[in-house]
Amino acid sequence: MLHETVFRSEDVPAADRFDYWVELLGRTHAPMELRSDCADDFRASQRVLDLGAVTVWPATFQPLTFRRTPKLIRRSDPETCHLSLLVSGAGASVWGHRETEYKPYDLHINSSSMAYEIHSTGDPVTMVGVEIPMALLPLPRDMAGRVVGASVSAREGMGGLLARFLTQLTADTAPYLPSDGPRLGTVVTDLVAGLFSHILEAGDFLPPETQRRTLTLRIKAFIREHLHDPHLTPTTIAAAHHISTSYLHRLFRDEDTTVAARIRRLRLEAARRDLTDPAFRATPVHTIAARWGFPRATDFSRAYRTAYGTTPTDHRRQALHGHR
Structure with missing residues (x-):
């Protein structure tokens, strides 16, 4: 099967669970400030699938507030793109003055290089996280702001295609060999690149330069396919x-x-x-x-x-x- 690391909060003393979870998410995604009303006896589980440069991590946890601040970004920035497929629960993310709400089978997109605050609700919250180095995505840096915070449904279209792949992949890793990891990572990267191209292709109201870059992204994805x-x-x-x-x-x-x-x-x-x-x-x-x-x-x-x-x-x- 694929190489994966498993965490269960019940394997850690109750007094240490929340701090352990904060440290774990800092390694999985990027260092963050976390708060929870359940911190005294926090319950969570996570599986981290190693797909080469790409990481996929299904997780279940109690309600949390995540904050990635400019200070944390200056201290440590892995320069990764993060996607979350929300399976159960709800959430809202804030970037500056912009806020986006999420419900089950929505996709949430952010970047380790941008400050944000995320509030999750529901007990428990279940999601599948994806971490991809920005360098692997055909996305100019000045376009990242157009993708982060975009409202994307995982029930249909490009979002649905990515969600079905992630759901099947994480449901059972037994049929795969460890050497399949990087291959599957390439598939995930291509699906995410296709999703980003779809998001950016917003129509004629976009500036000509943006349309040109979006077309270039589509062509790069076409070449790979x-x-x-x-x-x-x-x-x-x-x-x-x-x-x-x-x-x-x-x-x-x-x-x-x-x-x-x-x-x-x-x-x-x-x-x-x-x-x-x-x-x-x-x-x-x-x-x-x-x-x-x-x-x-x-x-x-x-x-x-x-x-x-x-x-x-x-x-x-x-x-x-x-x-x-």
Whole structure:
């Protein structure tokens, strides 16, 4: 099964439970100030699923007030994006002068880099938390404020798709191998990136620059979803988004790479993960190459050597040497 850490308040002396919970959430998300009317005999449980860079943590706890202050941010900021799928209970979050209320099967979004105050009600409160490094999400920093605090239903659409995945994942981790963790983390990241793109696509009333960035986010998500397709090219990407190829290249002018180079880099990264995964030890190199859009083995080997300074075969042999 996946590697997970379990906490149950009944395993801790009553006098120490609340302080232990404060410390635990500080490690799971970010340091916070917590208050509760039940602090004298606090009851909570949490499972932390290790998905590589991503963490998913279903939890149940008594009503709380969470505060992340500017002082705490200056002291420690893991620069993560947090999502909560509220299963039972209710809550309200405050960012400056803005407040958003939440009910069961709403998604709550915040950032460890922004000050907030959250009040949860209901006994107990049950939720599934997700922590993703902001660096993994195709979201410009100046767009984070548009996503944080957005009202998102987990009953339908992109929110519902993410909620169903999280619910199934946390219901039973037994069928998964520990090595599945990073793969599942990639799926979670892609679903969250898709949700953010959906939130940001608010229509023509948005400034042109915002619409341009939103379209760029959608295209990046599209590229990731279609890396397996050997026919994925700037031309097919432009056609799928009803724009010209020249406009597509203009969208990526401010990015760190061209569209074609981005496709090649992501494909090589995916192939590299498979080549160093013990589960694919018996899979021929050319099969992995074809799976990630390199139908010609010689083209794959040349691109791999250029990117990593070694051949796919040599890299696999060195990486898997300790897994025999």
